[in-house]
Amino acid sequence: MAIISLPIPMVSVLEKNIVKPSSPTPTSLRTHSLSYIDQALSSMYLPFAFFYSKPQPNNISQLMQTSLSKTLTAYYPYAGMLRDNASVECNDTGVEFSEVRIHCPMSDVLENVENTQSIVFPEKLPWRNWYGKLAVAQVSHFECGGIAVSAALCHKIGDGFTVTKFINDWAATTRDPHVKPFVHFVRDSVIPPPEKSPPLPAPVIVAETQHCRQIRYFFSASKLNSLKAMVKAKTGIQNPTRTEVVSAFLYKCIVSAVKTREVSHPLRPSQLFHYANIRPLALPQSLAATSAGNLLSTFCISTTHDDEMDVAKLVAKLRKGKQGLYAKDMTRENELALEIYESTKKGDKPYEEDGFDKYFFSSVCNFPLYDVDFGWGRPKHVSVPMGPFKNFILLSGNKSMDGVDAWVTMEEGHMAALEQYEELEEFAGMVLSR
Template sequence: MEINIEKVKPSSPTPHHLRIYNISLLDQMLPCIYVPLVLYFCGADNNDDRIQHLKESLSQTLATFYPFAGVIKDALSADCSDQGLPFYVAKVKSQMKDFLQNPNFQFINKFFPREYNIEKQPGPGDSIMLIQLNCFDCGGIAMSIMFAHSIADMASVSTFLRCWAANARGLGFSQASPLLCAAQSSLPQNPSLPAKLIPFLNYLKYSSSGKFVMRRYVFDASALSFLKAQLSSSVASRVNVVTTLVWKCFMEAVAEETSGEDGNPFLMTQAVNLRKRAAPPFPEDSFGSMVWAQKTVCSSPQEKGLTDLVWEVKRGISNIDGEFVRRLGGDGLYEYLEKLRNEMPQQANWLSISSWVNMGLNEVHFGWGKPVWLSGYFTQHSESETVVMGNVVTLLDSRDGGIEALAIFDQKYVAGFEKNDLIRNYARVNPCVI
């Protein structure tokens, strides 16, 4: 691929008093990794004009979202001295429609800057965000974004992308920026917080090495409606239902592969957006990583049926409320985190699920139509069997109102997972996108 790079800087200098950006307690408790996203847009007549327009509107948007034009300073802060956001443009010698007919997950790796991948942990001097435009011969564009999770979450990036798109269409957006300090004021960072009390670092002990593969499962809106009716779970969200179904099928696949002999419980964590759950709620456009990994434990796949498990998952999320957020910011933080640590099993079969559903990513419109598809990044390199974290599932909106599950599974569990009747009856495996 032919690749050009330049750095896009904010259209106006970041004020001196804002040039050191201190992360919040919530940011501090999340992994320092790059999070990947790709938005796929259909072709247009002149990509050169589109690219130039995207750069100009990006520069305008970075004047407000200035941390994205900065670099990591240290574990607790970013240097926002307008270093510039690395902006790559790559030429792809193929047709987007051919790629979308049967998405090749290995090929998706090429859509991200070669100097960075999801296995690289951002450190001092590394960019907080990188963008690469992958321009197909047909005029289609696959826009890849990588961002440091210790600075922002996908909700923040979605707000950024929608503001950028509004600027590209000449609509503009509010230039006020209280969104950049909401979490820091309510949940300030704690430099003395011991690493042993950070929940995510404790979850890492459940990670394992192996050969991992990416799989894509599409749950159509009609299938989800039918499944909810079967479960008598009309009050459960489609995210609750898909989360539970995927977890149950994963548990059964692991139990089959191990012949149920390892005796380890099953742990599922799901990322919960705290913005609406605080009391009072944080503004929806609050900047940062305002998420919490809620855990649910099950002793075996036979312990609960799917209906009971849906309610168990829903109940766990309901416990993340205003009182929970208040405790995180209170004097009893250490005691509370120690309690959570003590509740964790010594060993477990771990599945991590994140949802990007209802975040507006499908509504990003730069002036030539909304994305026809969204994807992430495939972590497995052909020469390596190691990954940052395996057995991970990301949920995204599908075009018909259903949900797509992009899963990175240990290969030995895939056959058992896909022969499960729940998957066979309610999901399609990597269907054509268009």
């Protein structure tokens, strides 16, 4: 697909406010202790944007600020300040809210294959480390009457599950002012720091996507079923998930495509890191659905030979890796956090092992992103800005909720090789390149 470069639209800021919780945070909750996983994570923002066609209310900005204020009463740590890498001062200083006008139709942004969808966030915000406010929201008005609502929340406070729940609760409160969001922040009650250990040093991850491109691939329900049937036939796994089959298939295609760029065509030793939600293991079922915070970990599989690059074998490896992760976290000690702690004491960076190409997969397929309804229906499109670094693949459910969108960020040369990989074309459609 040829890259179409269109001018970046002009943006006019209509207002910028600080929104505070509608009720003060109780004294007993004024200090939010961070779990060991929280400490191990960076303070990078997690950004999502939701596009809507011609909502009806005229007072959208005031309506959404009022509902945001009510939502922050439940999500009070986001209205506070990081005191250090072990705690948040929940002092109700508030979050940043902007209203802007983008001087073009919404279709220009959605159809432009360059990375213009970041325009619905405050400038330079997506994926950067926090700069004073732990949550930032923006409402963008387009000339056609459509709007975009973006939200970026600090990863130090919560993971993708938490961010999705926050945005859905904000939307529900906008639809109905009588809604009272409820959430349980796990704090350091789950995965506490090892006894007598000092706080982890605050990790800083710098978003680096220079010389990178992002392509959004779409996997339809029928193609997913074909992949699942193939995996089941070869491995006997009865219920391969869409996350497993898409992760394995994309990893195989990427590694094989990169191989074709080498003069001698060797298979490069590679690793697939996959983030996983550990709520089912770390919390009672009654708390999992309303839990907020960082309840995630990661597992890894490695490949060094051609005969390992089979989708069914890769799915089996992923299943085994996740089962191993769950076995670790069942002991209520997060070994990933401990490993990171040991490496930071030595001055190393996480995942800095030499000799392997590394690919990072994260899935929000089961998160209700397309259920975010502020009162004018489901979003026409949900967008994720490019980033935060090369070889990052984010999987999300599509609007019909039966397929998968895969947002792939890689350096330009490797992306060009992936675009030419024929097997990928058999199972996935290229929706957007930027």
